[in-house]
Amino acid sequence: MKATMVIPTYWTKESKFGLKKGDVIYDHPTPLDSEGTLLRTIQSINILKDKNFQLVIIAVATTKHIEKQVEKKIANIIKSVSSTIGVDILLLGHSHLTQIHDLLISDGKKEYVDLLKLQGYSHVRNLCMFIPHILGSEVALLIDDDEVFEDSYFISKAKEFIGKNIGGRVINAVAGYYLQPDGDYHVKKSFRPWMKYWDQHDRMNDAFDKIIGTEPRLKETPFVFGGNMIIHRDLFTVVPFDPSVPRGEDIDFLINAKMFGFTFFLDNQLSIRHLPPPKTYPTWMHLRQDIYRFIYERAKIECQKETKRMNRVYPEDFDPYPGCFLKKDLEEKIEKSCNLLSEDYLTQSDRQSSEETLNNILIAKTDAVPKFNSFQRFCKLQERWKKLMEHTSKREIRLRIREIIEGGKT
Numbered sequence: 001m002k003a004t005m006v007i008p009t010y011w012t013k014e015s016k017f018g019l020k021k022g023d024v025i026y027d028h029p030t031p032l033d034s035e036g037t038l039l040r041t042i043q044s045i046n047i048l049k050d051k052n053f054q055l056v057i058i059a060v061a062t063t064k065h066i067e068k069q070v071e072k073k074i075a076n077i078i079k080s081v082s083s084t085i086g087v088d089i090l091l092l093g094h095s096h097l098t099q100i101h102d103l104l105i106s107d108g109k110k111e112y113v114d115l116l117k118l119q120g121y122s123h124v125r126n127l128c129m130f131i132p133h134i135l136g137s138e139v140a141l142l143i144d145d146d147e148v149f150e151d152s153y154f155i156s157k158a159k160e161f162i163g164k165n166i167g168g169r170v171i172n173a174v175a176g177y178y179l180q181p182d183g184d185y186h187v188k189k190s191f192r193p194w195m196k197y198w199d200q201h202d203r204m205n206d207a208f209d210k211i212i213g214t215e216p217r218l219k220e221t222p223f224v225f226g227g228n229m230i231i232h233r234d235l236f237t238v239v240p241f242d243p244s245v246p247r248g249e250d251i252d253f254l255i256n257a258k259m260f261g262f263t264f265f266l267d268n269q270l271s272i273r274h275l276p277p278p279k280t281y282p283t284w285m286h287l288r289q290d291i292y293r294f295i296y297e298r299a300k301i302e303c304q305k306e307t308k309r310m311n312r313v314y315p316e317d318f319d320p321y322p323g324c325f326l327k328k329d330l331e332e333k334i335e336k337s338c339n340l341l342s343e344d345y346l347t348q349s350d351r352q353s354s355e356e357t358l359n360n361i362l363i364a365k366t367d368a369v370p371k372f373n374s375f376q377r378f379c380k381l382q383e384r385w386k387k388l389m390e391h392t393s394k395r396e397i398r399l400r401i402r403e404i405i406e407g408g409k410t
Contacts, residue, residue, distance in 0.1 A: 001139060001159055003053040004132035008124045009038045009145040011070040012062040023062045024119055025246075025289070028146070028277045032069055037146045037277065039077050044148035045085045050155035053141065056131050056405070059093035060118050067094040090409050092131060094118055099404045107397060112388045115240070122241035122249040125226065126385075129236035133389060134401050138163060140236055144227030146276040147178075157270045158230045161218060172235040172262050173254075175221050176228035176270030177212050185212050185271070194340035197333050198287070200325070207321040212268050221266035222318040226250030228272050235262045237393075240385035242300075242378055244370075247286075248293045251322050255297060256378065258313050259304070284341065284357040291334055291360055294325040295368040301326060303375035310379075334364045 012029035030036030038057070045055070059074040061067045071093035082089050101113045116130060117123035125142065132140040139162055141155075151157070161171045177185055185208055187201045195201065204223070211221045226249065239260050245252045254264045279286065304312050315326035325333070338360045345354035392398055 001163065002135075002137045003139040003141055003155070003159065004056060004135050004137040005053050005141040005143055006056045006058060006128040006131055007038070007041060007143045007145050008058040008060055008128060009036070009074060010060045010062065011036070011066070011073065013066055025281065025285070026060075026062065026121070027247075027279050027281075029060075029062050029280070030277075032066065032073060037275065038074070039081060040275075041143070041145050041147055042077070042081050042085060042089070044150070045087055047149050047152050048155050049152045050159075051086050053087065053155065054090065054135060054137070055087050056090045056092055056135075058118070058124060058127055058131075059091060060124055061094065071095060088409070090405060092127070092405055096404050096407065097127075100401055103397075103400055103404070109388075109391060112384070112391070115385060115388055117243075120243055121226075121247060122243040122245055122252075125241040125249055125253070126243075129231060129240075130389075130392075131405060133233065133237060134392060134398055134405060136398075136402075138233050140229075140231045140233075142226060142229040142231065143272070144274075146274065147227055148273045148275060150179075150273050151271060154270070154272065157267060161265070161267065162230050163232045163234075166218065169263065170234075171218075171265055172232040173224075173257060173264040174218075174230040174270065175224040175254075175264050175266040176230070176272060177208070177266065177268070178225055178228065178274035179271050181273075181275055183273075192341075192344060194337050194344055196336075197340070198337035200290070200321075203321040203324045210320065211266050214268075217268050218265050219268075221264050222251075222254070222323060223321055224250050224254045224264050224266075227274070228270065230270075237389040238262075238386055239382060242381065244296055244374065244377070246292050247289045248297075248322070251318075252293070252297055255301070255313060255318065256382075258317065259310050260382070261309070261311055282353055282356075284345075284353055284360065287338070287341065287357070288360050288363065290325075291364050292368045294322070294330060295364060296370055296374055297322075298326045298330060299370050300374040300378060303373050305375065307379065331364060335361050 010026040010029040012031055014031055014033040057074055059071050061070040075091055078089050078091055097118055104112050128142050129140050141158055162174050164171055186205045189201045207223050239257050241249050241253045315323045338357050342354045342357040
C-alpha cells in the first residue's frame, strides 16, 4: 500500500512587520526570522519503525511577496535533515504550483487552476490530497508542522484499517487524535465568562470522552483533527475540502464526506503529540472566523436537496461537537457570547477589541450568511474536483505533473 505523508507549513513576514491587511490568516504562521517547528516535526520521524512512505512538505506563505523566501527557507530546513531520517522528502512551493498551473493551461484545462491554490486552509488541504493522487498513492497521511511523532508504530496503525472492509463497512477515512503538551487529549483553556455560552471547549471535550475515551478502538466520529487524518484515494479523488470555510476545514470535510456516503472512523490508538506555538491573533478574530464557519456549515446542511448518490445529514449527526453549533440557537449563542466578551475587553480598557467583538453580532446576521446556496455550490465544486482528478489520472498528464513535484527534491 503506497502512502504519501503531506505536511503543510505556514510562514509569514519577519516578526517586526506583524499582520498587514491582505495577509492570509492562519492560526500561528512562523515568522521568517525564526526557526519554527517544522524541523522538530521532521526529526521526530526517526522514531517510526515503518518508513515506507514518501514525505512532501508544502511551503505556504501568508503574502505573495515572500513566496520565494519561504520556499528557500523550507528547502534549507529539508536539506539540514533529509539525510538523517531515512525517508525521501519532496518540497512543493509556489514555484512548483505555478508550473502545474501552466501545464494545465497549456493542456486546455484552465478551468481547474483555481482548484489548486496555496491560499487558505481548505485549498492547502486539497493539495495534501492532490499530491498523493499524482504520486500514485492509495493513502494520504495529513500531518501538521506543530506536531511530533512519539508512537513508533504510528504508520503501521495508520495503515491497519484504511481501505479495508471492517464489519461490512469499507474504511476510507481514519481520524487519529492529538495529545496535548501534558499528554492528555482534553482541550485545556482558562475559563472566561463569555465561554458560558460559547461552550466550544466543553463540547469538544464531551465529544473526545465519548469517542476517544471509550471502546471499541475504531468507531464512527463526528469530529476529526486536520493534522492527523488518513484518507484513502477512493475518498480523496471524489470529495474536496470546501474553500468557502475559513477555518475548521477538517470537520467541514467530514461533513462533506458524509454527504457523499463516506464515514470517518476514529482510531483511539492513533495519537500524535500536538505542540502548537501561541496563536498570534486576538480572541475576537478567532471567534469571527468560527462564526463564519458555523453559519456557513449550517446553511450547507439546511440547503440540502435529495440528490442521487448523496446522503442527507443533520446537525444531530455531529453531536456533541460540532453539532451543538449547527442548530437553530446559533445566533443566540453568538449574541450572548459576544456581549460578554465585549464587556471583558472593556474591563481591560481595550475599546477597539470590544467594538470588533460587538461587530461580530452584526456580521453573523449579514456578511456571514451565504448569499448563495452553499449546498449547490459545494456540489458543483465536488463535480469539478472529481473531473480534475479524472483528468490528472491520465498517464501523460500525471507523469508531467509528477515530474514537477519530484523536481522539488532538495
